[in-house]
Amino acid sequence: xxxxxRRVGVLSALALVTAVPTLAxxxxxxxxxxxxxxxxxxxxxxxxxxxxxxxxxxxxxxxKLLQGGSDIGVADVAAGRVTxxxxxxxxxxxxxxxxxxxxxxxxxxxxxxxxxxxxxxIDQAGVQAVFGGGVRSWSGxxxxxxxxxxxxxxxxxxxxxxxxxxxxxxGSTKIFSGASQKASNGLIQQSVxxxxxxxxxxxxxxxxxxxxxxxKGVDCTLRNAKSGQYxxxxxxxxxxxxxxxxxxxKWITWITHNKAAAKVVSTQWVPxx
Amino acid sequence: xxxxxxxxxxxxxxxxxxxxxxVVGIATLxxxxxxGAAEATLCGGKLELNNDIPGIDPPGGLSYKFDCNATVLGxxxxxxxxxxxxxxxxxxLDFTSGEATSEQFGCEGPFPSSGFGCRGVANFGNFIxxxxxxxxxxxxxxxxxxxxxxxxxxxxxxxxDSVTNKPFTAVTQPFxxxxxxxxxxxxxxxxxx
Numbered sequence: 001x002x003x004x005x006r007r008v009g010v011l012s013a014l015a016l017v018t019a020v021p022t023l024a025x026x027x028x029x030x031x032x033x034x035x036x037x038x039x040x041x042x043x044x045x046x047x048x049x050x051x052x053x054x055x056x057x058x059x060x061x062x063x064k065l066l067q068g069g070s071d072i073g074v075a076d077v078a079a080g081r082v083t084x085x086x087x088x089x090x091x092x093x094x095x096x097x098x099x100x101x102x103x104x105x106x107x108x109x110x111x112x113x114x115x116x117x118x119x120x121x122i123d124q125a126g127v128q129a130v131f132g133g134g135v136r137s138w139s140g141x142x143x144x145x146x147x148x149x150x151x152x153x154x155x156x157x158x159x160x161x162x163x164x165x166x167x168x169x170x171g172s173t174k175i176f177s178g179a180s181q182k183a184s185n186g187l188i189q190q191s192v193x194x195x196x197x198x199x200x201x202x203x204x205x206x207x208x209x210x211x212x213x214x215x216k217g218v219d220c221t222l223r224n225a226k227s228g229q230y231x232x233x234x235x236x237x238x239x240x241x242x243x244x245x246x247x248x249x250k251w252i253t254w255i256t257h258n259k260a261a262a263k264v265v266s267t268q269w270v271p272x273x
Numbered sequence: 274x275x276x277x278x279x280x281x282x283x284x285x286x287x288x289x290x291x292x293x294x295x296v297v298g299i300a301t302l303x304x305x306x307x308x309g310a311a312e313a314t315l316c317g318g319k320l321e322l323n324n325d326i327p328g329i330d331p332p333g334g335l336s337y338k339f340d341c342n343a344t345v346l347g348x349x350x351x352x353x354x355x356x357x358x359x360x361x362x363x364x365x366l367d368f369t370s371g372e373a374t375s376e377q378f379g380c381e382g383p384f385p386s387s388g389f390g391c392r393g394v395a396n397f398g399n400f401i402x403x404x405x406x407x408x409x410x411x412x413x414x415x416x417x418x419x420x421x422x423x424x425x426x427x428x429x430x431x432x433x434d435s436v437t438n439k440p441f442t443a444v445t446q447p448f449x450x451x452x453x454x455x456x457x458x459x460x461x462x463x464x465x466x
Contacts, residue, residue, distance in 0.1 A: 194373060
């Protein structure tokens with residue numbers, strides 16, 4: 001499939017959605033719209049929270065949710081293209097000035113292998129060896145039932161998950177250049193699901209159908225993430241240009257302070273309170 | 274007042290038809306010269322009630338599953354009910370084994386709205402399997418025939434020109450998704466009362 005075809009396909013699909021605004025009530029147009037772009041890890045949470053918030057505030061706002069990766073979200077909000085940039089990574093010195101990273105939740109990053117290769121555990125040195133390219137065969141990984149070449153799946157550079165994984169798990173060790181880059185958690189999940197030699201890392205919400213490898217002797221579970229026992233936890237942010245104001249301020253305040261919002265977060269992520 | 278209320282579903286249906294006509298218009302514009310020789314793409318699928326979506330209080334949760342006889346690069350899901358949630362990452366199942374493939378879609382759009390759009394890839398015949406939620410009980414009895422809950426899918430697909438064999442993209446007609454199957458009394462009985 002060439003890129004030109006894909007571009008045309010994407011444009012056509014987006015044209016369909018924008019061409020069909022007619023069924024919503026007419027009063028919707030007068031409400032403020034909060035546009036969000038960025039992290040594919042934050043997007044599932046943002047979608048769930050938006051539904052709850054619409055009911056809480058009696059449909060006081062409209063939302064528009066786009067994706068693209070954390071770096072895209074940060075760049076979009078800095079340029080004023082969106083109200084909020086969703087980010088699953090911490091601020092970087094290279095980020096544009098004037099941005100406020102509003103922390104909304106935490107998320108566990110899990111190391112995953114194919115269900116036919118239930119690796120019993122891995123420590124930080126093991127993660128660095130597998131994803132850094134120091135160990136290229138499963139026979140070099142203790143407890144692995146596979147013997148062939150390791151197929152490492154990593155995220156694209158624009159990804160916040162990639163940045164957080166580098167910071168939390170890899171430290172100064174560079175990721176192996178031969179690893180396959182994927183654009184989303186779901187693609188890593190699908191790649192590892194269908195490849196017995198696969199290994200990758202995903203947000204906790206994307207661990208269905210794969211084996212989740214305990215890290216430093218601790219299972220990557222919501223309970224262990226909430227208790228602080230699991231070491232691979234990162235922050236989720238809604239980034240605004242300056243301090244949030246108006247509808248965006250109410251929305252972010254509701255996420256961080258309302259019990260109903262915390263209940264939604266608690267289904268797959270770690271709430272702040 | 275009552276008449277106005279009764280007219281609203283009809284207006285919505287008319288609006289839906291107008292929207293779908295626009296979609297078909299876009300599809301027509303995207304056909305290059307000579308592309309008319311390609312075979313028509315068919316898509317089909319169904320809806321199921323889904324009360325197990327984490328973070329979504331029932332009722333309102335739905336699963337959708339559809340496939341097309343062509344490679345799908347994007348699709349839109351449209352409904353005559355207000356959509357207020359959709360899964361942002363959608364998996365693709367192999368049409369022979371039913372197992373997950375490495376194909377996937379990412380979905381974007383407004384809430385609340387009439388639908389959402391997704392981009393990615395699903396190869397010929399593979400099943401696209403996602404979730405969304407509406408603001409009302411999908412099994413709520415329709416007050417009129419026009420008010421019956423309906424969902425359509427429109428896909429951007431790759432077709433091959435039967436003369437030159439060159440691939441090109443096209444947008445399909447809207448295909449209605451069947452279901453969901455509800456255990457409640459039939460709509461006709463409710464309406465008669």
